[in-house]
Amino acid sequence: MVAYAVKEIFYTLQGEGRHAGRAAVFCRFAGCNLWSGREQDRGTATCRFCDTDFVGVDGQGGGRFQDAAALAQAISDAWIGRGGRRLVVLTGGEPLLQVDELLIERLHAMDFEVAVETNGTVPAPAGLDWIAVSPKGNAKLQILQGNELKLVYPQPEALPDRFEELAFAHHLLQPMDGPDLAANTAAAVAYCLANPRWRLSLQSHKVLGIP
Numbered sequence: 001m002v003a004y005a006v007k008e009i010f011y012t013l014q015g016e017g018r019h020a021g022r023a024a025v026f027c028r029f030a031g032c033n034l035w036s037g038r039e040q041d042r043g044t045a046t047c048r049f050c051d052t053d054f055v056g057v058d059g060q061g062g063g064r065f066q067d068a069a070a071l072a073q074a075i076s077d078a079w080i081g082r083g084g085r086r087l088v089v090l091t092g093g094e095p096l097l098q099v100d101e102l103l104i105e106r107l108h109a110m111d112f113e114v115a116v117e118t119n120g121t122v123p124a125p126a127g128l129d130w131i132a133v134s135p136k137g138n139a140k141l142q143i144l145q146g147n148e149l150k151l152v153y154p155q156p157e158a159l160p161d162r163f164e165e166l167a168f169a170h171h172l173l174q175p176m177d178g179p180d181l182a183a184n185t186a187a188a189v190a191y192c193l194a195n196p197r198w199r200l201s202l203q204s205h206k207v208l209g210i211p
Ligand SMILES: C[S@@+](CC[C@H](N)C(=O)[O-])C[C@H]1O[C@@H](n2cnc3c(N)ncnc32)[C@H](O)[C@@H]1O
Pocket: 032, 049, 050, 051, 052, 091, 092, 093, 094, 095, 117, 118, 119, 120, 133, 134, 150, 152, 174, 175, 176, 177, 178, 203
């Protein structure tokens, strides 16, 4: 039985959210519940603005890992930093379709702080150190609390008001990348100025030209 399908594993700086600028291993799981990942399905998907290729296991360091120990070892091998706190960001695709408590335990045993980037539609296993939820359109949220709520903006079906009172330590707006990035960034800046409980999250890795 193949346990985990992983698109890619790479070491870079977290580009987004409250940990932006911090070194981390990214583990990108294959597959998502809100889009097939095929361009021909994008227009009818629940999530239509995705900036990521999460199909297959053919990326750098990707593959099928038989068990939690094997995947945790591959993640550990990708950490090339010296000193500091080791951080892994589990992303995708939708990581919570695959992440389980055993993997989190193994990563903790290898001295990692374990963060997740999720669309929030799948319940989270116990033990995660940092939960970043990024709601999508009218998809029903199952995770109603966490560390950061990072809303891609603007989404007509997911207005910030709806998430303002949820129990997250940080509320962030991230401009939607795509053909309207400049206008979306201006709109997000204006929203944060008018509604100071929201802070801006830029995708700094794209500006920097790093993965
Ligand atoms: C590719 S997703 C993978 C994790 C998970 N499926 C999710 O949606 O949160 C990683 C992050 O990128 C964000 N993202 C995806 N497409 C984006 C876009 N076009 N502009 C800005 N952020 C985007 C997501 O909202 C999420 O915060």
